Amino acid sequence: MVVTRFAPSPTGYLHLGHVVNAIYVWGLARALGGRVVLRVEDHDRIRSRRIFDTALLEDLDWLGFVPDAGRHPVRRQSDDQSVYAEALDRLRAGHHVYACDCSRKEIGGGPYPGTCRTRGLVEVPGRGVRVQMDPEEDSGDLLLRDRDGNWTYQFAVTVDDIRDNVTLVIRGEDLRSSTGLQIRLGGMLGRASPARFLHHPLIAGPTGEKLSKSNRDTGVRELRAAGLAPADVIGRAAAAVGLLAQGTPIEASDVARLFPNPG
Ligand SMILES: [Zn+2]
Structure with a gap:
């Protein structure tokens, strides 16, 4: 069965860019008869905030995107640090892991x-931990834990995708360059067959720049306060990446129809 995930970081409020990702995640999962896992990616303990964590769950509820496993309790990367420590030990068994x-x-x-x-x-403490990549990555030996003791995004997300049995990773074009790295790291961690990766278009601003969280007219809370219904917000996000004609509302429960031939 296809398992995919919606994995926001609680470092800001949800905006239309997140809604685009949710449309692809829930739409493709439903079209393929798969499941959606919700994971809060709060591996960065410095930038993650409780207020954003609470807000993103409220906004997802309001939009109507419901994860299949439910979310009580919500899976957070900060819940269980031993998962990453164990994964690090697994890496050590067959690879050169070293302090930096x-x-x-x-x-x-x-x-x-x-x-x-x-x-x-x-x-x-105060030193990072790296693993020697073979063949060498463009970015060099991968940092697994930084000098502040935070597990890095690449390491945490790869460990979690294995742990959650994620078979299909659906994310924005901007993350495409790390796909090979995550597949190789997954293999080094003992994953038998790699996840499939699907990259979707991003919403660009008026001048072509990537959508920023600071754009007032793209925040889910701002759009809600302005009187838009969930279906209006989802329709607006879908239209911004060409999945729907401008101005067509669509409910979260209905987004599978945007993917009639999911293959
Ligand atoms: Zn070094």
């Missing part, structure tokens, strides 16, 4: 040059 004390500034904007690969540093 390079700052972001020292590495600069380019790929990580492997400075600490053979230094034999002890893993202590």
Whole structure:
């Protein structure tokens, strides 16, 4: 069975970009007879806020997008740190995992040059942890845990997709470049067959820039306050990526019909 996920980060309020992702996630899951897992990606303990966490669940409820496993309790990355620690140990068994004390500034904007690969540093707070990638990734050896002790997005999301048995990852075009990396990391973590990845278009702003969370006319809460119904908001998001004609409302329970031939 197809299992996909809706996995927002509680670092801001829901906007039309999230609604586009929800349309693809729920629409394709329903069209394929699959299931949707809801996961709150709060691996970044510094940027994640409770107020956004609460708000995104309220907004999803209001829109009518309901995950199949229910959400009581909600799955959060912060719930169980031992999951990532265990995954790290699994990696250690077959791969070169090492401590790194390079700052972001020292590495600069380019790929990580492997400075600490053979230094034999002890893993202590204040140092990051990397795994040697083979073949080498464009970005160098992958950072798994940063110097502040946060599990990185790439590591946490790959571990969670294995844990949740996600078979189809549906996400925006902007994340396409990390697909190969996540598939390789999944294999290194013992995943037998990789998830399929599907990338959908993003809403661009008036001048072609990626939709920003600060755009007042794209926030779900702002649109609701302006008097729009859930079907209006979903219709507006669908139209913004060409799934519907402008101005056509559509209910969350009906989005599968936007994907008549899901293959
Ligand atoms: Zn280093």
